[in-house]
Amino acid sequence: MDVQQDYYATLGIDSTATVSDIKRAYRRLVRQYHPDAVGAPKSTSLLFRLVQEAYEILSDPKNRAKYDQERRRLRDAEISPLGLKITSSHSQLELLDEEQVLYILLELFSSQERPGSRMPLNLCLVLDRSTSMQGTRLQRVKEATNYIIDYLKEDDYFSLVTFSDRAEVVLPAQRNLDSAIAKSKVSMIHSSGGTEILQGLLTGLDQVARWQTGQTINHLILLTDGQTYGDEKDCLAQAIEAAQRGISISTMGIGQDWNDKLLDEIASRSGGTSAYIDSASKIMSVFRDKIHGLSSVFARDLRLILSPSKIVTLKDVFRISPHIEHFVPTQKSFELGHLEKDAPLSILVELLVQPQALGEAIVLTLTVEGDIVSLGLPDERVSAEVDVEIVAEERSEQSVPAVIVGALGKLAIYRMQEKTMIELERGDVGRASQRLETMATRLLNIGETELAKAALMEAGRLVRTGHISSEGRKKIRYGTRSLAVLPKEITRD
Template sequence: MSVNLTCKLSDRLLDSNQGSSQRQLAISVSANASVDGNNAPLNLCLVLDHSGSMGGQPLDTVKRAARDLVDRMHLQDRISVIGFDHKAHVVVENQLVDRTESIKEKIQSLKASGGTCIDDGIKLGLQETSKGKDGTVSQLFVLTDGENEHGDNERCLQFSRLATEYNMTLHSLGFGDSWNQDVLERIADAGGGAMAYIASPAAASEEFQKLLKRVQAIGLTNAHLVLQLAPYVRLAELKPIAQVSPDTIELPYQTEGNAIIVRLGDLMTDVERVVLFNLYISPASYIAENPASSTIPILTAQVRYDIPSLAQINSLSDPVTITAELVQDFTPQLDSQVQNHLLALAKYRQTQLAEQKLQQGDRAGAATMLQSAAKTALQMGDYNASTILQNNATRLQTGTALSESERKKTRIASKTVLQTPPNP
């Protein structure tokens, strides 16, 4: 098992006469499938809300989706289930998926009652998941249909960050329309996972299966990008790093000596993680010291990662060096793939601005930003997202408030590509 690492500048040409030039660098990272095609076993914990509001069809649907999930897991995988209302309890202790009927019976025993305390569910989920984490890919699916009325949202985020420190990934699933998308997005972002929206009971099984397929494709875990910037190259000061695939999120970074460290988390064999870096480069200063050079070094990139199937930690990929070409007669030569990644980030940020304006009561401003986001989505070939964003902009322009469902669809459309763009 190894890493696929590719790097592309938004434009490989630099005007040698410029004092400073801005470039975006897209780094794509994925796991290279193992020779035998087998990844490490999955260690999955389902953290399920069974508060009073889940009563009837919602809980019945979730239990059915969870049971179907168990049937799709492998015998060497591990499963645990946590139920929570205003407190959490273990429904299925961490164990191998070799007694499926017993596991499914325990899931079926869940009854709806009480309030909602998401953080207690996450805390107990981490404890149960930790029992089976050696040599496995540890993942938590946290599902809720409501506000964290009996809990503390900041505590949820603390537990989500703690999960990543112990090489566990946390995904959030919002069921229905009464959950808080701000909270569940922050939980998923902090936990290194994805946020899913289950708009109706009929969609529960599909969303569970999509997440299961994603985590079953994980080959490497605890991945970090390690970058060494060359002299005359610096990161932009404001929001310099963002992931744009498979989900869009502003990424924090740390420094270790002269290195910039960015945590990526899990690496999948079938989907790349794509990270954008906003760089400022000083060609004229470099040429002043290297007048005979026709290229300028930009950075060296490596990936540090764990291989759970081999119980190896802190493996390091071969370094990849990025350079740009210095030219006197500069004509832009934009890279179409990087431009598409930039559109994905623009769509996300435009939608964020729209939501901020909506919170401030500025419907006209929100509609304008949603229209911009819709046009951006159309440019990148994300037609489904474009339709959602434009329809919501139109509703605001006609004086109609957005429903909770429409707000949630907007958030999902901002973070993911709902339709695969055509090849450039």
């Protein structure tokens, strides 16, 4: 077995080829290059041996698995198309009898200058058409849906489901969509009834599953403006099952009357994202950004695996960009979802280190794995070790890198918002209002004027009435989660 040889290229197939594909390619090439073939030149004997060797390796499952594994290791030694940058808060730690905090920032990005082909979409829109959606909201949703229909390519699968008290398939999953017919059906959607999210979710997931393959971006977009009652647990169970089946869900809430905790959980558990749309005029831009993002996916179904050393405790893990998300630190494997070509992922890892001896110490081993289908690279992975120097005494005062300072500042504001909501649930109005005022000051310091005004307004409302508005709660929650810039007084290295 020669791992330097690309046996897939020798047979003219890609790495996702089935056994049938391999046999078919082999038979075709044997007829062409066999030395006994009529009119075959002598030079074909070498090609025939390569074809024979490639077939013997790839047609045997054990040999193929071993070959694929060795090829992945070979790629890891070269420049992986999956870029990984690691920044530590400290390069040195003192040998002390106490645990010390060490932050590790991981930045994932596409290192390809030339992008691969766009992966086909397998997309279902699940739209709330309950009575509360009537008027401008429903009209703007129809316009945004038509935009997506026009944006689709011939090899994209698309389906459309509406729901109120029950779900209806407006457009069954299909490709080569007739846009005129599709838009005609969209125009006939009307509002009526209540809101039962589970009905829409089940029907939409069924449509995605019909054409789901390993070569498509399998995604569901759920939009609602209301509360669902009695089916929340079932909705979350469906989100978990969807993730296991390789289907991610993005949720969108319009207005103020929807359950932000539920939609957040549905998105988080399935590997998707959630969005707050405060007015009907913004529906189009949110839909446009979402379809553009799905169309620019570079790597799919990314997973981060962390293995701390014996002297390390994994304290916390956060996604920092493109939005903040708190991962459960008791896990060692974290689902990161998709990586878009122009939207890097940033993960902040908080470690507690108890140094044992002087010298270099490996504190963390990490692996990121996922599918880069656009480049024909399933199960692509990149691995790295993070080390720190344990010293008797710090030789000089270390400055924390600006990118980590910025990430921690952004995270601190988000966690402040979380604590505010917890205090409100406990009825601690005084502490919650003080925290909102502090948050407003910090937001002003990083140039987030509008969000700072919202926090101050809700702090005043809280003092006067004892509660904050539904609109204010969502604006602060989603605003602090989407902070995307470093403080203005901080610049990148």
